[in-house]
Amino acid sequence: MATWGPRMPSIRADLGLDNAGIGIVLSxxxxxxxxxxxxxxxxxxxxxxxxxxxxxxxLIAAGVAAIAVGAGLLHSVIFTAVAFAILGFGIGSLDVMINVDGAAVERAIGKTLMPLMHAGWSAGAVVGAGLGALCALVDLDYQWQFLGEAVIIAIGITIAARYLPARLADDVPDDRPPLKDRVIGWLKGWTQLRLLLIGLVMLGVELGEGSANNWLTLAVRDGHDKTDAVAAAFFTVFAIGETAARVFGGPLVDRIGRVMTIRLTTALGILGLLFFILGDHAWLILIGVVLWAVGVSMGFPLGMSAAADSGPNPAARVSVVASIGYVANLAGPPVVGFLSRSFGLLDALWLIVILLAVGFAAAGSLRTAR
Structure with a gap:
């Protein structure tokens, strides 16, 4: 997912689009x-x-390669948009599958491992963005970067897949219900209060994470009048802080439980955003960035775990809450941007504070099922 972000200016130029046009392609x-x-x-x-x-x-590797061909070699808007859709399909499906599998491993081992697994995602985002920035710095055409990364992904998963569990812990029986009944069961998941409350927790933290990825550097530069270098450094601190919180969060969950962990981290996130929005000094803003990162670090992995063990058909349950998280992560930042036009970027971040407070109140939905 971090492949194309640093190279978007080059992709936009090769496709001959403005910001609105590239936004449609990215949709x-x-x-x-x-x-x-x-x-x-x-x-x-x-x-x-x-x-x-x-x-x-x-499929994700194929999507990355297709973007390289569509934008960098063919300069085709339609081909590139289809390639992004293929990539999105692979990412969306994988997100559910890997979390269901991770939750099954977590239950089998009897320890909280999902935050550590999601730390891999955070670290991958840092490394991927760094590779993109490095390739741009040395003036390597993005199509060759993308093709090279596609090969690395394909080879890496071919090797790593041998060590994944062959089946889920709760294997699907051969006489499983027809597809129609399974779709109806998935739709019923949207009527279950507990899943919706878990989704509320994920709504706040994913809006906070997505907004940081899209707006943190601009808020530091424009809202707090800092240099581009300082803004980039603050974003790096955010990424490292989120990764570190996920690496060390598992033992904390085992000690105090999911509910208290979510309440603790979301409270720290609210405090961090207050420091970030209202702070005048660089050191106070930096503390705010660190606490903001901690505040959004645990909601998604713990929400996935809670959804997976909340009842039968864990894949469908994870899909419901993941859908809510995706909407927040992908659609939330444009909402912040829209609010910033009327209230300013820093004041638009109060929306995250409100939704983190809602997540704090709904944290009881993540309680481990007896």
């Missing part, structure tokens, strides 16, 4: 991700966890 990721989320449960049942995860990562 393929959103559409593809939502379709992938819906299809993930059926694919997981059909292929089994190991084959499904491997297939989706191969």
């Amino acid at each position: 393929g990721v959103t559409v593809g991700s939502i379709v992938g989320l819906v299809a993930s449960s059926a694919l997981l049942s059909w292929l089994g966890s190991r084959a499904a995860i491997r297939t989706m990562l191969w």
